[in-house]
Amino acid sequence: MMQVHLNELARLRIEGRPRGVTSVCSAHPIVLRAALRHGRQQASTVLIEATCNQVNHLGGYTGMTPSDFASLVRKIAIEEGCPEKLIVLGGDHLGPNPWRDRPAEEAMAEAEKMVAAYVETGFRKIHLDASMGCKGEPVALDDETTAHRAARLAAVAEASAKRAGGAMPVYVIGTEVPPPGGADHTLTTIDPTAAAAALTTIEVHRRIFAEAGLGQAFERAIGLVVQPGVEFGNQNVILYDRNKIDALKSVLTDEPQFVFEAHSTDYQGTRPLTALVEDGFPILKVGPELTFVLREALYALDAIASDLLPDYGQRPLYAAMEALMLDQPGNWSRHYHGTDAEMRWLRHYSLSDRIRYYWASAEVQEAVRRLCGALRGQTVPLPLLWQHMPAAQDFADAPLDPEQVLIWRVTKSLSDYHAACGVGKN
Template sequence: MIKHPLMHLIDLQKAGQAVGIYSACTANPLVIRACLQKAKETHSILLVEATANQVDQYGGYTGMKPADFIEFVQTLAKEENFDSERILFGGDHLGPLTFAHHEEEKALQEAEELIRQYVLAGFTKIHIDTSMKVAGDPVDVRLSDEIIATRGARLAKIAEAAYQERIKKFPNSIHPVYVVGSEVPIPGGSQEAVDTGIQVTKVADFKNTVATFEKAFPKESWPYVIAVVVQPGVEEKDAGCTDYDRLKAVDLMASIKDYANLVFEGHSTDYQTQYHLREMVEDGVGILKVGPGLTYAAREALFALAYAEKEVYKAQTSKQSHFMEVLEEEMLKNPKYFVKHYHGTEDEISYKRKFSFSDRSRYYLPQEPVQKAIAVLLENFKDGVPYGVLSQFLPREYTAVRAGQLKNEPMELIKAHVGYTIDEYLYASHQEQLG
C-alpha cells in the first residue's frame, strides 16, 4: 500500500525536521489556481480542503457534492498544467456541524453519509469534528470528551467501510488519515464583538483528549490518526489575528513529543507572519490551515484592478465592471453571511464588508452578478494593465512585470498576488520535502 504523504510528514517531524504543510481551505477558483501554480513552481504537493458547510451530500453553499469538488479542482489543475496526482484532498469539520439542529441520531446519520461520500470520492485527509452540540444536548454543559470521541469513533467506522468500498473500484487508493480533537476554533472565525482573548489548550486536556479518542476509536483506524486539533493561541478574526506566542504555548508544544505518530493541526493560522508560521511548524504544528487569508488576497487583487479600472475608464463608466459596487449590492441583498461577524456603527460595518480580515465577502464571489462583473474587469485589462496604475495599485506585481518575471495579464496578476501569501506558508513549511 502506498504510504500517505502526511504520514511521511510525521516521520520527518519526529526525526527533528521542521517540515509541515499548509492546507488551502477554499473553493475559490482564483485561489486554487494560485495554489496550483505555486505548487508547480516549487515542485511540491498541494493540500486542498473542502469544509462541511461548503461541500456536502446536498451540495453545501457551493452547490458541490464531494465528488463534484474533486472534479472541480482537477479541472483547474488540468488548465494550470499541474499533475492532479500531486493533490491531496481533505475534508474539514466533517461531522454534525450543519446538521446540529437535528436530534443526536438524525444528526449523526447525516454526518455518516457526509463522511461516506467524502471518502468514496477520494478525500484522504479527514478531519472528524464532533465537538459541536446537537439538539437534545444540554445547553449549559460542555460536551464531555467521551461523548465527542464516541461520536467521532462512529464516523471513523463509516470512513473505514467507505474506503473498503472505494478500493474495490480504485485499488491504488491510499488509505485516508484522520485528524481529531475537540478544541476547534469556530469555522469562519470569531463572531465576538469584543476580543475576549485566546486560551492555549492545557496539556492535561490535550492528553485526555488523545487517550479518550484512542480508547473509543476502532483499533484498525487509530494508526491512521495523524493529528490533533488544539488551541495553540492563534485565531483569525475581524481585525486580523491573534499572533502566535511560542512562550505561552511552550508546555503544550513540548507535550506532542510524547506521541510518536501525532502532530498538531493548527486552525485559523490566517494572517500570522511567516516567522510565526515557521515557529509553529518548528514547535510541532505539522498542518497549517488557511482560508480567509487566501481569499482576502484574491479580493485585494480584484479591488486593485477595480481601482485601476476606474482611472483608466473614467470617461467610459458604462464600460466599467463596477465590481466593488456589485459585490456590495449582493452582500446587502442577503446579509446572512456577514451579519453575525461584523459589529459596530453603520459606517464601521460598511467598511468591514470591504476590508475586514474575516473576509465574509468570499461567500458572495460565486454569485452570478459578481462573476459577471469579474469577467468584465478581466476583459477590460486583457491587453495588460497600464504601468502607471499597475505601479500604483499592484506595486509588487509591477516590479515583477518589469523584470520579465510575470505576464501583465489580469489572471496572472491575481494569482501572483495570492502567491505572496502562499509564499509565507511555504517559507514556514518546507513542504517541498514531502514531494
C-alpha cells in the same frame, strides 16, 4: 522543496527535521489554480480541504458535493499540469455541524452520508469533528460523547474506502476554540490548549476506537487539532507566541504518533508560521487570507480600470458586491457590528472575509468577467499600479492579463506558507 507525505510529519519532527504542509481551505477556482500551479512549480504537496458547511452530499453553501469539488480540483490540476501524485484532498470538521439544529441521531445520519460521499470520491485526509452539540444538547460535548460519534463516522469512512479502493484514510481528531473562520470581535489574547486536555482527547479516542474494533483506523490518526494561541478577528490578528506552549509541546513527546494541526493561521506571516512548524504544528490551515488577498487584488484592478478606462465606470465591482451583500445579508449580519459606516467597511475589508461567500453569485461573476475583459491586453502605467497595487509593478507597461495578477497575489501568501513548511529543507 520535495514532496512531504502527511504520514511522515511526525517522524520528521522526532528526527529534528521538521517540515510542514499547507492546507488550502478554499473553493474559489482562482485560489485553487494558484495552489495547484505553485505546487507544480515547487514539486510539493498540494493539500486542498473542503469544510462540512462548504461542501457536502447536499451541496453545502458552494452548491458542490464532494464529487463536484474533487472534479473541479482535478480539472484545474490537469490544466495546470500538476501531477495527481502531489494532490491530497481533505475534509475539514466532518461531523454533524451543518445539521446541529436537528436531534443528534438525525444530524449524525446526515454526517454519515457526508463522510461516505467524501471518502468514496477520493478524499483521504479526514478531520473527524463531532464535538458540537445538536438539538437539546450542550453547545460543546464531552470527550466521551465526541469520541463515540467520531468512531461512528470513522467506521463509515473505513467501509467507504474499502469499497472505493486505493489508500485508506488518515485521520485528524479534536477541534479548536473559537470556531473556524475567525472571531467576530476584537481579540487581545488566546490561550493555548491545556496539555492535559489534549492528552485526554487522544486517550479517550484511542480507547473508544479500540472498543469499536477500529484500532487499525486509529493507528492512521496523524493529527490533533489544538489551539496554539493564534487567531484573527474582524480587524486584528493574534500572532503565535511559542513561549506559551511549552506544556502543550510535551504532549507530542508522550504521543509520538501525532503532530498538531493549526487552524486559523491566516495573516501570521512567515516567521510565526515557521515557528509553528518547528514547534510541532506542521499542518497549517489557511483559508480566509487567500480570498482576502484575492479580493484585495480584484478591488485594486477595479480601481485601476476606473482610473484608466473612461467607459468602465466608478468601481462597478465594488458596487455590485455592496448591493448583493445588502440584499442578502445572511452571511455577514450576525458577525459584523457597529454603525452603518463601520459595517460598510467590514463587509468589504474584514479579516474574517465573509465577502467570500458572495463570489459565486451570477451578478458578481459577471462583474468580474467585465473587469477582466476591460483590462485584458491594456497597458497599465507604472504610476497607476503604484497607486493601487504597489507590489505588482512587474505587470506595468505591458499588455495585462488580469487573471495572472490575481494568481500572483494569492501565490504571494502561499509563498509565506511554503517557506515556513520547508524549515531547514533537510
